[in-house]
Each structure stands twice: as C-alpha cells, then as structure tokens.
Amino acid sequence: MILIKCPYCGERDQSEFENGGEAHVIRPKNPESLSDKDWGEYVFYRNNPKGIFYERWVHSHGCKKWFNAVRNTSTDQILKVYKVNEKRPDLSEFQNTLKSPSGEPSVGSGNFAVKK
C-alpha cells in the first residue's frame, strides 16, 4: 500500500484514493466533428507504459478532489503530484530507472530478488 500526497490534504494512505487512468486525455470540444476513428481513439484507447506514467487520482475518501500524478509504474514510486489546472511536468524532470530493454528496474521488481 503506497502513500499518495493529495495536493489539498497531504500524504494519505492509498486506500483513500481511486485511480482514474491516464491523465491529460482531453475530451474533444466538438465531438461531432471527429471521425469515427478519432472519436474511438478518445473513448477506448489509453497508454499503459512500464515506467513514467502521467495519471489521474481522486481523493474519494477525503476531499473528493481530482489531481494528477506522475508515477513510475515499474516501481510504484510517485514522483510528482499536481493539480488539474497545473501544467503537465516535462518528462525530462524525471529520471527513468528502466535499464534493460525488457524494462526491469535495477532493484525491486518481482522475482528478481538476487543481485546479478
């Protein structure tokens, strides 16, 4: 169970939050003007990278506010939290701990318990 720092309340247990999937997916202003394919992309397709991920959280058992977070999905470390109206932080702000092409981080993943 990880700790998440709500930008409004401070650090709280993960159980107080719900994850809202990928962040910065903006609802199209004029849905009717979109092709079926583009609209389908918006409704059904999301990124799911191993590594740095921009995602949404809501403090559902707290202030009920939505906010964004940058999380390393391979280590579960939350690298940054920011409010919905704040600028998306640049990827270069974060150090990607992924080393190998298979994406295993240097420490702390699954069954790779023995130091190589």
Add this chain to the structure above:
Amino acid sequence: MSAINNNCQYISKKQVKITFDGKTYQAYEGDTIASALLRNNIRLVGRSFKYHRPRGIYTCGIEEPNALVQIISEHNEPNTRATIKRVYDGMEIASQNRWPSLKYDFGAINNILSPIFSAGFYYKTFMGPKGFWKNLYEPLIRHSAGLGKPPKNFRSKSTHQYHNNDVVIIGAGLSGLAAAKKFINTKYKVLLIEQDSYLGGVLKNSNKVKTINGLTPQEWISETEELILNSKNITVLKNTLVTTYNFTNHLIALEDKFAGKKIDLNKSELTLHKIRTSNTIIANGHIERFISFRNNDLPGVMLASSFEKYIHRYGVVPEKEPIIFTNNSSSLSLLKKLISLGCKPKAYVDSRKKDNIETEIKKILRDSDISFFTDAEIEGCDGNKKVETITIRQGKSFTKLKSSMLCVSGGYNPDIHLFTQSKGLVKWDKNILSFKPDTPFQKTITLGSTSGNYSFKKLCDEINEKLSIFKTKKVSLDINLNVPNKFSIKELWETKKKNNSNWAKSFIDLHNDVTTKDLKQAITEGFDRIEHLKRYTTNSMGTDQGKISSINSLAIVSKMLKKEISEVGTTTYRPPYAPLSFAAIAGRSTYEFYDPERKTSIHSWHLKNNAVFEDVGQWKRPWYFKASENETMHQAVQRESKMLRENAGILDGSTLGKIEIKGRDALEFMNLMYTNAFTKMKPMTSRYAMMLGEDGMIKDDGIICKISDQHFIATTTSSGAPKVLADMEEYLQTEWPHLQVYLNSITEQFSTFNISGPKTREIMMKVFPDIDFSNDAFPFMTFKNFDYKETKIRIMRASFTGELGYEIYIPPKIGLELWEEIFSCGKEYNLIPYGTETMHLLRAEKGYIVIGQETDGTVTPIDLNYNWMIGKNKKDFIGKRSLSRPDTSREDRKQLVGISPINKKDIIEEGQHIVELNELPKKITNPIKYLGHVSSGYHSPNLNHSIGLAMIRGGKNLLGQKFFVTATGKTKNIPVEIVNPVFIDPENKRLTS
C-alpha cells in the same frame, strides 16, 4: 529417555494443567505447548501432511514445520505452532491430521504407498475422467490431506492500531537492543518490536555470550530494557510479530494480547498494528537450517540451537544424552551447556575435517570423554514413531548408536524474509553459505546476523556505522563469548544413504512432505526453474514457507543443475512472514460492522408488517409483505400486484438516490450530463432521463425535477447514487471547471413514498385536504411544494407502475408519521404496502426497463426504443457522438421487445435464450443460433399469463413473429410471439388522467 528440568528465570514455578488429546499433563506457567510436551516426554505430536508420517517437535520457534496443533479451548483454533503458543491452566490441545488417533492413523497407509505419491502426483493422477475431479478426487484429497479443521463459528477477536514512526526496530535481541539504546532520549519516535514476551533474543536463548560490558547477558538486558522503557520516545511491543513489509515502509505486526493467559471473550485477543515508518531496522536474527538424511523427520530429531533454547529459555532439557550432528562451529555452545548441566552427549558428529575444527571443541570432547566423529555424517535414523538408533558414517565405516534425540545444525540463514518482502536484493555469501541482504529498495537497514554478520565482535562497529545517518551517540559493546568468534562451516545439505530403497525418505520440506528425491524427479521432468520447481513439488509452500529448509533445497537443486546457487536464485518470499488469521485482518469489521446496513425511516413499520427484506446496495428494502404466515413470495407478489391495479398501493422509495444540482450553469451542466433536453422544460416539471457513458451505453436513469434553470433535483437508482454523484463531480472538476455548479447528495434528507393505483387520488385528497389533486391543477410529471405540519413537503405526480401515481418527499423525521397517516386514510380504499418484487412485476407489465436488468452496459437508449429521450438538437452530451458510431447504430443490435407465450399456460423464465428451434436436438453438433435473451419474466396476475421483456437481435422489426424460448431442464422450447413491450395501458390513459 527422559527430560529434566533446568532452573530458568523465564518459567515460573507455578504449575498449570493442560490436556493433549484428552490426557492431562503438568506444565509451568511460561511454557509453550512444545516445551510442556517435551517436559512430559511427549515426542509424537502430529501426522505429516501427505504421508501421515509421525512427527515431533523440530524447532523452538516460528520456523516450526511439524508441531502444528489445534487449540480446542480457543474456539478450535487450528494450525497453531506448538513452539510459539504459551500454555495456561485448562488449555485443551489436540493433534491434527490423524484418524482415528495419533498413534494409529489410518492415513499412514499413504506412507506405504509413498512411491506413487511423488512430485506432481496430483497433477498426473487425477486427470480424468470428466467430473471425477469435482465429485471424487477433490473431496477425497481434501479429506485425507491437510492441516487442522477450521473453527465452526467466526468470532471477532482483534482490533487495529495505527502507528507513524521515524524508526521501527524489528527484533529486540542483542542487535535490536543495542540499536534501540542509540535512540534513547533522542528526537526520533521509535517503535521496538519483539516477537517473544522477553527481550534479549540470542542472549536468553543460548549460552553463546558470556559477558557484555562486564555484565552477564541478563544484567545487560535488564539495564538496557529499563533505559529504553524510561525513554519517552521509544515504545516497546512484546509478543508482537512483524508479518509484512509493504511498499513505502508500511509494516503489519500482530500482537498477541493473551500470550500465556486464558482468553477473555469480552476482550480483543489480538491487535493488528499498521505501521508507517521513515526507517526500518531489521534485526530479527537468523534461522538455523537442517540437513537432509534418511528419516530426518522422525520425532526426536531437533535443530541444535532449538534444543539449546529449550534449556535456556524454557528450562527443559529434552534429553540428557542426545547425539549432536553439525557442520559448523556454533554447536559448541550447546555442547558446553550440556556438560555444565552434567549431561553427556552420546556422540558429537562434525562433518568438518579434524584440522578445521576448533581446538576448544576437540579439547572439551576429549576431556569429557565423548565419542567424537570428524569428517563424518549421519546416514540416517530408525525407530518406531521415534528416534531409537542413529547410524553414523565415517568414511566407509558405519556406527550405530542408541539415543532418543538427534540435535542437528546445518548452519544459519540470515532471516531475510522481511528484507526481500520489502523488495531488497540479496546476494550469496560463501563464508556463511547463505543469502544475505545486499541492496535495499526502501529505507531499510539490517543489523547483526540478519545482515549476514555472524561475528559478535564486529557488531558494535556495524551498528555505529550503519546508524550514523541518525543523530545519535555511539554505542559501545564489549562482548566475551562462549563460542568461537569466527564462524566456520562446511557445505553439507544432504547425506548419502546406505541403500537406495523406494521407501527410504530424506526430507527437504517437512511441512509439505517433499523429499530430496522429489526435487531430482522434478528436474528430470524439466522443471528446472526454481519457481516452477517450487510449485510442482510444493517445496517451501507450507505455512512455514520452508524457513529451515528452503536454502537447502536451492543448494541441492543448484548442485543437480551444476550451477552456482546465485544463478539458481531464490524463490519469492511473500507476506505474511507467518500465518495470521482472517479474524486478525478483519479486526472489528465483522458482520454488521463490515458493511453498514442502511435503513429507511419506515423500517420499523416494515418489520411490524411482516416485510421480507432485499438488499439493494447497502439498503434494506421490503421485497414483499407476507399477508399470512403461509403466504409464499409468489402468492404475495401476485396479490400485491392485483390489489394495486384494482385499488392502490404504496412503496417505500426512500432509498432512491437524490442529488441536488445548483448554480449559475446548472442547466448547461444537466444538458451535458443527460441525454434529454432541459432547456425548454418548464420549471416545476419533471422528466424521465438517462445518463450514458462516453461509449453511448446507458449507465443510469431517473427522474429529473427542474425547479429553475439554476436548480435541479435528480433521482438515481438506489444502488447507483454514489457513482452518479462521483461521475458528475469528475466532469465538473476535470472537463468543465468553468461551469459554476454545486452538487449535493440529499438521498437521506428525504423519505420518499410512491403511491399509485386507481384509488390514489381519493386517498391523497383525504390525507392532504387542502391540496387540489385534480388533473388540471396537478398534471402528470409536475411537482409542487406544500406546507405540512411545520415543515415542507414536495409532491410529484409520477408513476413507475403505469397507474395514476404520486411521489411524496418528506423530511425523514416525520416520515413514519405521514406513512401511518396515509394508511389510516387509505384503509377504506384497501390501500396495501408493496415491495420491490411487485414494483418490478408492475413496471414489466408497463414495459418500463430496470437498469442492470434490461441493460448490461451494452445497451443504448436507441436499443430500447427510447429515441424520444435523446436531445437530438443538443450540440453535445456525454455519449452522444458514440450513438452514431457504426457499431452503435447497427440495425441488428439487440433491441427491447415484449414476448407473450402462445400457449398461455407456459411460463417464461428470466435469463432464458431466444432461439428459432421449437426443440433442442438431443445431441448438439452445430452451434444453435442465438437471437437474444429474456431480460425480465413474470406471471402477470392482471393479464393472467406469463409475460417477458427480451433483448433480441433486430427485435424492432420482428413484431408479431413467432420464436422460441428455452426452458430449464427441457429440450422442448416455449413458443412465443414478439409483441409491444407495453402490456398495460399502451395509450398512457391511466397515467395522464
């Protein structure tokens, strides 16, 4: 063979009586079950998991693989480790996994049949024929393999406690106490956690340390403990086991509040500590491991340091003349202790070469005239349900000696369970022949033998160095030892058998009955990856997680694969460190406290009037009302439905979700959230509305009341309310933050009654004589506020039954009063209360849908013929664009229709398939074309036949056609006609006049 008592300060002189398998034994307060049984010369305590082999007490702690017992006097608590559990007067204990008795166990036939029970036995043997697994094999295996019996009733017995700390120290042995000492009177908030009821660890469990800073170990422990207890920043938890090390330094620890005491049923037995800490110091020591040899599971074989612990910690010498078998230097302390007590071991068997053995050991053995075997090993032991003879191999010669106990030491493993749970990396250390912590993943420090440092002399420097990140004073430890400071060990995992027989067993996992032969076989069969091998053989998958044996199995496997152990790797250590009961995890969240029950203000009336309740979300809703003791549900629902259409009925609709939407942009917001157009809607009118997902599928429905362009009240389904509110919030916060709208859940601010039926208007006029209920003054789908007894009520004309109906919204405080008033006024009109089942029947007659019944997340409003609800002129609303996607606008989508049986006696069942065949073939060779399914099916008392709503492919164009509905347990299908889903009053005359 007999045990003797040793003076021991941790055991009181107070005698207590316990019973084991019905026989009474004397024990002392402070004993564990194991020490008490050993004191009484009981060696056989259980039968093994698979082969039902006799098993005894192997260890003196949490690592115990064998001695699991059932505590009869504690609610039948099963699988309790006898080596941990303290006794008290009157404790009743039973052995496990035996039938009819421990001595004569029927399942022991498995041992005779053991050559067929090898690795993968279950996978290979119980393959077929079809159905045999479920009906024969599984019940059979469950009966004969296994542990204790689960308790019959569940009892809430734990509380949860939360901690936030700067430092948590796990283990209050020598290293843990020394580390804690550094934090005395500092700014750090420290939690020191010890599994035992006494602090001191190795200092009280063994003879290894002679003095610390000139004090005896006991004096040093007392002095240190007092300093720690007087330090306000340090909290000590005893009898507490850390079971789990999660992400973000989150620890779970379980405290036994009644260790050694009879449980008080009025108090909580356990406290589950949930701890967040900035830093974790793991100092929970090491675990001795065993060696595999022939019959290494016989009762009487025990780990050497456990034997020593029984002497020191529990004051019982299990056997005066045991044989000691070791491959390392640490067994010296046991030898010394036995000699100091006047006991003389039968033999000392050391696998190391004579030149590598410490001179002190050689001298003592010579001086005491004890048989000494160097460069030797135990071939095996024999006996009837206990060790009787022990065979020693030295070179090519074998010596057979008599003794009832064999003390074994195969070396020590740093206790890395918690460290690896925290996702730290370990590495192989050739000097100690074990894995030790290497790179931590979190803020984790390991100290002492946990870190792989087996040198007492180096401990002080290690602590000062590793804790230098904290602002603390240096600690000094001047330690004098009874054992060599330098740890020496020779690699030995399994000894060679004299004869190779199918029945000779050398175990690698005592808990799960895995032999070294099983490992070999698994590798031969291709399971050469350690994680595969573990699952195939079930090695180290018992409740002890192979604490004394898992490293041994890695070593044996690596030898077979001709690889380095570090290449083979370890399996994953998973929480919990030791089993913890579901009751501990549940805490106080049990029964009604687990999921709160929500009751309406009318609940007491429902109870008095024989309501049968249905759970809707957390709500308790009347399902139907029993008119008499013998009335069945079917009879009640038929009666209620008929009565309502003849006279009038009233439903407690208070559970309906209600959300208030207010603010400058409320109109725009509602137009975006719902399919309907609200702009032209007049104030004080209401409308049936639908909410879609962005994919165009129906999510929820309800009636929207428009008070003004800035003020709406939306009702939702009873269970959908929280989700609808959350979805509205999400869009407001994330997509449309420019809209000024405020949302408020007002579900519980109102009691809601739905009254409907032809006599409703008369009843309402009688209850509210001042209100004009005429059709002109109060038309369908309008609402008004009225004064009522010092408060305000809202009445809306709406109906979910198809009859004339009103919904009354009233503050719950006077809800019951009004409800009773309505009943006294309605008596002369035969007003009846009705429940949700009747509501469902009536709405089905009227062709109204229910979210989650007709819809399943794949249904659009168009599929339901609800095109009229879609605000086509609106530029946008959630899901609008998806309604014109090619797949969503397909003509052959499943669409809502009504179905009526052609033979009016036939019964249409909910959930049945709709097909073209009048009869299903006896043997189905080709898939049968599926047209749709029955989403609602009822016997209509008003039409006097069965009716159904169905979702059928292209159903809109099939009106009047004949199809078939399948029936439970029959091949003959029911012929039905596709009809308009509105069976009652299709012109809506009853609603609108």
